[in-house]
Every structure is written in C-alpha cells, then in structure tokens.
Amino acid sequence: MSHLVTIDNVDMRYGGAAGTLAVSGLTMKVGKGEFAAVVGPSGCGKSTLMKLVTGLHIPQSGVVIVADKQVTKPVSIVGMAFQNPTMLPWRTTLDNILLPLEIVERHRHRLRANKKEYVEKAEHLLETVGLKGFGSKFPWQLSGGMQQRANLCRALIHEPELLMLDEPFGALDAFTREELWCVIRDLHAAQGVTIVLVTHDLREATFLADRIFVMSARPGKVLKEHTVPFARPRDLEVMYEKAFNDMVHELHGEIASARVVA
Amino acid sequence: MSVVTGNTAASATPAKSLAQRINWVKLAPWLYTIGLFVLWELLVIVLQTPPTILPAPSRVFQAIVQYWSPIWKNSLQTLYTTTVGFAIAVVAGLAIGLFIGWSKAIYAGLYPLMIGFNAIPKVALVPILVIWFGIGAVPAILTAFLISFFPIVVNVATGLATIEPETEDVLRALGAKKLDIMLKVGIPRSMPYFFGSLKVAITLAFVGSVVSETVASNYGLGNMMSSAQSQFNVPLVFAGLLMLAVEGIAMYALMAWIERRMTGWAHRSTMSQ
Numbered sequence: 019m020s021h022l023v024t025i026d027n028v029d030m031r032y033g034g035a036a037g038t039l040a041v042s043g044l045t046m047k048v049g050k051g052e053f054a055a056v057v058g059p060s061g062c063g064k065s066t067l068m069k070l071v072t073g074l075h076i077p078q079s080g081v082v083i084v085a086d087k088q089v090t091k092p093v094s095i096v097g098m099a100f101q102n103p104t105m106l107p108w109r110t111t112l113d114n115i116l117l118p119l120e121i122v123e124r125h126r127h128r129l130r131a132n133k134k135e136y137v138e139k140a141e142h143l144l145e146t147v148g149l150k151g152f153g154s155k156f157p158w159q160l161s162g163g164m165q166q167r168a169n170l171c172r173a174l175i176h177e178p179e180l181l182m183l184d185e186p187f188g189a190l191d192a193f194t195r196e197e198l199w200c201v202i203r204d205l206h207a208a209q210g211v212t213i214v215l216v217t218h219d220l221r222e223a224t225f226l227a228d229r230i231f232v233m234s235a236r237p238g239k240v241l242k243e244h245t246v247p248f249a250r251p252r253d254l255e256v257m258y259e260k261a262f263n264d265m266v267h268e269l270h271g272e273i274a275s276a277r278v279v280a
Numbered sequence: 281m282s283v284v285t286g287n288t289a290a291s292a293t294p295a296k297s298l299a300q301r302i303n304w305v306k307l308a309p310w311l312y313t314i315g316l317f318v319l320w321e322l323l324v325i326v327l328q329t330p331p332t333i334l335p336a337p338s339r340v341f342q343a344i345v346q347y348w349s350p351i352w353k354n355s356l357q358t359l360y361t362t363t364v365g366f367a368i369a370v371v372a373g374l375a376i377g378l379f380i381g382w383s384k385a386i387y388a389g390l391y392p393l394m395i396g397f398n399a400i401p402k403v404a405l406v407p408i409l410v411i412w413f414g415i416g417a418v419p420a421i422l423t424a425f426l427i428s429f430f431p432i433v434v435n436v437a438t439g440l441a442t443i444e445p446e447t448e449d450v451l452r453a454l455g456a457k458k459l460d461i462m463l464k465v466g467i468p469r470s471m472p473y474f475f476g477s478l479k480v481a482i483t484l485a486f487v488g489s490v491v492s493e494t495v496a497s498n499y500g501l502g503n504m505m506s507s508a509q510s511q512f513n514v515p516l517v518f519a520g521l522l523m524l525a526v527e528g529i530a531m532y533a534l535m536a537w538i539e540r541r542m543t544g545w546a547h548r549s550t551m552s553q
C-alpha cells in the first residue's frame with residue numbers, strides 16, 4: 019500500500035531554541051484511503067502533529083511527506099476540522115461551506131462560473147450529514163452539533179484527499195457523537211478519503227479507525243501502533259462486543275502508563 | 281414605584297388602562313428630558329438666578345426663536361465641519377486600522393505611537409493648524425478629524441488582531457494568503473467594531489470642531505457661543521449648547537441605526553449564545 023502521509027523522525031519545538039519541545043522523534047505512516055486515529059495524553063503534541071501534516075508548522079528536523087511531496091508550506095489537498103466549529107457568523111451555513119472553494123487555487127477561478135454545480139454539491143453534503151434545508155440558516159441559528167456537521171461539510175467541499183480531524187466531536191453529547199461517527203464512517207467508505215482523527219475518546223478511535231497510534235507524553239512520539247481487526251462496515255453494536263472492549267481497555271492502560279512516565 | 285401605581289389605580293380606574301397602553305420605555309427619554317427642563321426651570325425660579333448666570337430654559341427657547349437665523353446658519357456650519365472631519369476620520373481610520381491590524385509587527389510598532397498621539401489634547405493642536413491653514417473651516421474640520429479617528433483605528437485594528445487562530449489555521453491549510461484571510465475573515469469580522477466605534481467618534485468630532493471654532497473661526501456654533509459670551513448674552517450661549525446637543529443626539533442615532541443595519545449578525549449571534 020502506498021503511503022499518503024509519511025512523518026519521519028520529526029522534532030518540533032515551539033518558540034525558538036529554548037522553547038517547548040512538543041514532539042520528538044515522531045515517526046508514523048498513513049496509507050492512502052486508510053482511517054488512522056491518534057490517541058495520547060493531553061498536551062502530548064497531537065494537535066502539533068495535525069499542523070505538521072497540513073504544513074501549518076514546519077519541523078526543525080525530520081521530514082513530513084504528503085502525497086509524495088515534502089511539506090514546506092500549507093498543502094491544499096487537506097480538509098481540516100477542529101473541536102471548535104469556527105463558522106463565520108456573517109455567512110450563511112451554505113456560504114460557510116463554500117468558503118474553501120474561494121481559497122483553494124484549483125477551485126477559486128472556477129467558482130463564479132460554476133456556482134450552481136458547487137452549490138448542488140454543498141447541498142448534497144448537507145444532506146449526507148443530516149442538515150438538509152439548513153443551508154440558508156446562519157451558523158448561530160444552529161445547535162452545536164449542527165454546526166459541527168456543517169464544519170465537516172466545509173472540510174469536505176473541496177474533495178480533499180486527506181481529512182484531518184482534531185477532536186471534532188469532543189463537545190457533543192453521546193448520541194449526536196455516535197450519529198456523527200456513522201456519518202464519518204459512511205463518508206470514508208463512500209469516498210475513499212484518507213482520514214487522520216485525533217481524539218481523546220478511545221471507543222471513538224476503536225470504532226472508526228483502521229489503525230490507532232498511541233503517543234507518549236510530551237515530547238510526543240508514537241509508542242505503539244494497533245491494527246483494528248473488526249470487519250467493515252461496522253455497526254454501532256460492535257462496541258458491545260468483548261473484543262472491542264478489550265481493545266479499549268488495552269489502549270486505556272497504555273495511555274495511563276504513558277502519563278505516569280511523564 | 282408600586283406604591284405610586286397603587287395610588288393612581290385607587291383614585292382613577294380608567295387612567296390605569298391608559299397607563300398600561302402607553303409604552304413607557306419608548307416614552308422614557310422624552311419624559312426624562314422634559315423632567316430635566318422642568319427641574320431646571322424650577323431651580324432658576326426658586327434660586328432667582330439672573331439670566332447672565334443661568335438662564336431658565338424658557339429664556340433659552342426664547343433666545344432660540346429670537347436669534348433663529350444666526351443659530352440656524354451656525355448650526356449648519358458646525359454640522360458641516362463636523363461631518364466632513366468625521367468622514368475623513370472614517371476613511372483614514374479604516375485605512376490606518378486595517379494597516380495596523382495587518383501584521384503583529386506593524387501593530388506592535390505603531391500602537392505606542394498612536395497612544396502617545398491620542399494623549400495630546402487636540403486643543404493644543406489648533407494654534408498649529410491655524411498657522412498652517414489660517415482661521416476658518418479647515419482647522420475645525422481637521423480638529424474634528426484628529427480627535428475622532430483614534431477610536432476608529434483602535435477598533436478596526438482590534439477586530440483584525442483578534443481573529444480566532446483556528447479559523448486562520450483552517451484557511452491557511454487551504455493555501456490562503458494573508459490577503460485572503462483579511463478579505464474573507466478579518467475585514468468582515470472587524471466591521472461590528474468599526475460601526476460600533478462610529479458612535480463614539482461622531483460625538484468626539486463635535487467636540488473637536490466646536491473647540492476649534494471657538495478659538496479660531498468666524499463661523500460655527502463655537503464661534504457664535506464665544507462671541508455671545510463676550511457680549512454677556514448667556515441665553516444665546518445656552519441656545520448654542522442646546523443645538524449642539526440636538527445635533528449630537530441626531531448623529532449618534534444615525535450611527536446607531538447604521539450599525540444595526542450593517543452588522544445585525546453580530547448582535548443576533550451574540551444574543552443567541
């Protein structure tokens with residue numbers, strides 16, 4: 019399998035030579051079309067990892083390669099979604115979702131002439147996440163869960179090859195969260211997009227991912243890599259199987275001891 | 281309060297239903313204004329202050345009627361210098377605010393300078409403006425401009441400087457340039473700050489133009505009041521003050537209206553949270 023993302027022995031320090039060493043000796047590979055999850059103690063450098071892959075930060079040593087190119091500036095083949103939906107309140111939900119198209123080089127020149135086609139695509143995405151008919155509403159007229167759904171649409175509108183999700187479901191209630199897990203699962207199955215998900219929720223990681231990377235405490239590196247054995251498509255019921263719970267338990271133990279070491 | 285309504289209800293039942301139909305909140309500004317004038321009138325009557333010290337409102341209104349033609353001309357003149365100065369302040373303030381908010385380095389470098397400049401009393405600049413431009417409308421316009429552009433600059437720059445880092449990350453990851461981020465996020469985001477600052481700026485602009493007219497002009501309410509004062513025509517001085525207050529309130533209301541029209545989303549979005 020070819021790798022879409024390769025991180026090789028990366029060190030990243032914030033704030034100059036005497037600053038915080040966020041990650042050190044970080045190495046991981048994510049295959050094309052794969053669903054990877056990253057778990058680890060708080061402050062271990064997971065968000066830093068996301069920023070390294072998207073080119074928002076450039077490491078002081080080591081290399082990050084995305085789609086066969088070394089990352090030296092932001093790579094526009096990615097879509098990003100954070101825990102905070104960051105919708106722009108002066109734009110309707112639909113216009114918020116179309117925002118990436120006004121930025122990404124490939125689309126921005128086509129946008130005006132092909133507006134209708136793009137709007138249809140956005141509305142189709144809204145329907146996929148269960149927000150049909152909400153495009154004309156402003157973000158502040160939507161609930162937190164609905165905003166997070168719209169946020170996913172925005173991350174997907176420019177058909178990124180790589181979707182980077184940083185605790186996107188952290189602030190949601192359990193039921194909405196499970197619903198959105200299914201949305202993400204189906205998107206991944208239908209579009210073949212590569213996904214890297216950072217999460218604190220071990221059940222979420224186990225339910226969604228093909229592979230789970232466990233990180234050490236700061237400075238973060240990959241301690242262990244798990245392959246999730248459950249067959250796809252996975253049903254929410256899988257979470258009540260013994261093998262599933264054993265895996266969550268094992269992950270929990272690893273993170274707990276990683277925290278103690280720190 | 282409850283005692284008062286209880287009394288009126290006991291004495292006159294039909295009046296109560298009328299009192300209920302009136303929107304007291306809407307009416308309150310008018311009632312308070314009238315109340316102030318009545319109080320002032322009574323104070324003058326009781327203390328028997330001579331009109332050369334504190335004229336009664338009735339005397340001031342009389343002066344307004346008597347001198348209507350010069351008052352009207354000078355009010356228009358002051359309104360003109362104020363709005364021109366304010367308009368320049370809006371354009372320049374927006375431009376400088378965007379420039380300062382553009383980058384952290386510019387912000388850090390220029391901000392102390394701006395603070396220092398703002399600390400200078402603008403009255404002190406009027407003589408310099410007179411040396412440069414002579415007396416008349418130009419120093420008044422420039423003083424109005426100088427005094428009112430600072431809050432606009434600060435507000436616009438603040439709006440730009442406080443973009444959520446996550447929003448910026450999402451856009452930068454897509455390959456957005458600084459200009460894209462400014463156009464798509466920074467500028468729309470700073471608009472509520474900008475329109476909010478207009479209310480402060482317009483009242484300051486009146487201060488600037490009147491100060492300048494008082495010391496260095498042959499027109500305008502400031503000049504009218506200072507010459508009335510030298511002739512001990514105190515009711516006319518108060519008439520000028522009243523006209524200033526009316527103009528100030530009118531322009532403030534206009535700015536508040538524009539603010540609501542242009543950036544309604546900002547109010548509704550914070551209200552919904």
Ligand SMILES: Nc1ncnc2c1ncn2[C@@H]1O[C@H](COP(=O)(O)OP(=O)(O)OP(=O)(O)O)[C@@H](O)[C@H]1O
Pocket residue numbers: 032033038039040059060061062063064065066067236
């Ligand atoms: N902009 C920054 N400047 C300086 N230090 C930073 C910055 N961002 C992160 N750090 C430091 O780098 C370390 C890793 O931060 P990071 O945000 O990657 O952690 P995280 O794993 O995402 O944590 P969490 O699980 O709480 O989100 C932290 O110790 C943090 O203090």
Ligand SMILES: [Mg+2]
Pocket residue numbers: 064065066184
């Ligand atoms: Mg984080």
